[in-house]
Amino acid sequence: MSKDDQQPLSALREQIDALDTQLVELLAKRALVTTQVGLIKSQTGMPTYVPEREAQLIASRRATALAQGVPPDLVEDLLRRIMRESYLTQNTQYRCTTSSGTKVAVIGGKGALGKLIVSLFERSHYDVIVIDRAEWDQAEQLLSDVKLCIVAVPIKQTISIISTLSYLPDDCILADITSVKHAPLNAMLNVHKGPVIGLHPMFGPDAPGMVKQVVIICHGRQADAYEWFLQQMITWGAQLQVSDAQVHDNDMAYIQVMRHFTSFVYGAHLHAEDPDLSSLIAHSSPIYRLELAMVGRLFAQDPNLYADIIFDNSKNLALLKRFRDRFDDAIALFEANDKAQFIEQFSLISQWFGDYAKTCLVDSKQLLLKADDDRMLRK
């Protein structure tokens, strides 16, 4: 390229630099304003996340974009990303939905999700007691006057920890956040006479707080007594969803157990076949890289957790054996080279999935475009 070509390009790039600097300044100003909004919300106890206000804001910005000849989808994507950040900065303090200074204990409060819950309570003016391994010897004494006790230990220890809590004050709320609900809920009802509630927060420890997150609620006993706790989660921005513990657990088996098992076998197969992994990744288009990543991510995690999820329920074995039978059926189709039957079965399954399949296709494509922006899944 000649110098003549380079010159107008340099001038244009300086203009882009100047505009981007303005963008950063604008973001700084916006953060100042939203921090003030957060302050007012926390003082008045207004929920952090108001779906209607957000939908209205997005619609109005899309209209502005259209009028200015800017793609509305671009503006919506940018605003949603900015809002994620502003919920974070708004999150400094929350209103306490019961008496300020109420004593709350989090057993396992040094774990990833436990820490998040401790921080939310602390920022809502509760007196929070963290009970982890080091404090376990004095648990009975520490818990003698708490109003809410949340069990946030690994799934394997949940039941045994709960079964020791016979000494809780009768007016204390006992809650857990395990990803299975039936057995822990029963264990809590058995060991404790007071209010009991089972929770399943539908998000990982990476989530920026509880804003917009779904929390599954399995009612146990004396719902009136833990109403303030539900209100507190709503103040944090959570969306509560009531469920039956047994229905919840059956559903989880179809997802968690089948998924982990499938990914485990997939990984085992790759390991045994031993192809060149980097070549595999290089030759995969984005959707396959995402599929491979969903297998790979399992093996960066604690095997004990997965052993517990898969092994600790006799129903799971039966479910997985039926799954294996379907695997055999499909292999048989393949051996008979029966494409017609494969296509017929495929169509029946499509009908079963209904509109959801289409939604998945659209969402996964959108998600891959986002992964592409950041060059994720490319290594």
Add this chain to the structure above:
Amino acid sequence: MSKDDQQPLSALREQIDALDTQLVELLAKRALVTTQVGLIKSQTGMPTYVPEREAQLIASRRATALAQGVPPDLVEDLLRRIMRESYLTQNTQYRCTTSSGTKVAVIGGKGALGKLIVSLFERSHYDVIVIDRAEWDQAEQLLSDVKLCIVAVPIKQTISIISTLSYLPDDCILADITSVKHAPLNAMLNVHKGPVIGLHPMFGPDAPGMVKQVVIICHGRQADAYEWFLQQMITWGAQLQVSDAQVHDNDMAYIQVMRHFTSFVYGAHLHAEDPDLSSLIAHSSPIYRLELAMVGRLFAQDPNLYADIIFDNSKNLALLKRFRDRFDDAIALFEANDKAQFIEQFSLISQWFGDYAKTCLVDSKQLLLKADDDRMLRK
């Protein structure tokens, strides 16, 4: 909430509205400048995507953000999204890397990916002939003086279409874009005496052009003769990656075939068990919703395509049978309640995946945060 609370909030919201309007104006101005950049690039034949320039721009904006107290990750995310859009608007015209008006034919040019390729050539000043079903009768005549013939038909028809192309001029480049490479490449070498090249574009028809996208190159014959075609793809922003056709196909089997087969069996199992799908989705945390979506998306697509991918290779059956054996092995572990062995195997597989597993874990978490911004995967 009282009117007193509402008032300062309204004032702050007006400030946010004003700032967001400025944001839209800024985006409109930036698009004007980047369109000019695109124009200069297309006139001088500079590649649309220059990785170093982009990395440098991001680094400099992150520094500005830090200085202004704005989270650098926020600024980087926003800029990458803005850049995706600006690559789109820059894409109006490209420099032609050979003689302007060179005749190019795209067989299957009305398909999703075919259309994209046709559009790229048209915007680069080629004379593009689209050959689809309606034009097939006159193919021989239409192709009599083309310099490049690209086969972009469904995988099932690739070989039979290629095998008819014995009449191409000797100096014509013959290329295909099928997702398997060994058999099509051999078929092209057999039927045609001139330059031959196999391509596998590693992106779907949703990708915004070829900017930043990987295209796998399997060299066939007379590489010098198709150098301008490779340069054209680089001008479009593609990243070319040379591969051996057989290695490519073996890798694809581990990914494509195993994945589709697994998802098919997973879907078949859910269909047979018939749980309430909406309850399943409601009770799944984000990562499980993503896993379920990866299964669901399969069934929104054409079963014939998947039947072709899975059935059309006898090696696939052997691979899937070994996969089934690993499934049985894992079930046996489970029946023997042998957690220790499960954990040991898990650890060995982890070692096999190495750092990739951690990368997947981090990337998938980032991706879920992005899905969350848009409330994707929530339905």
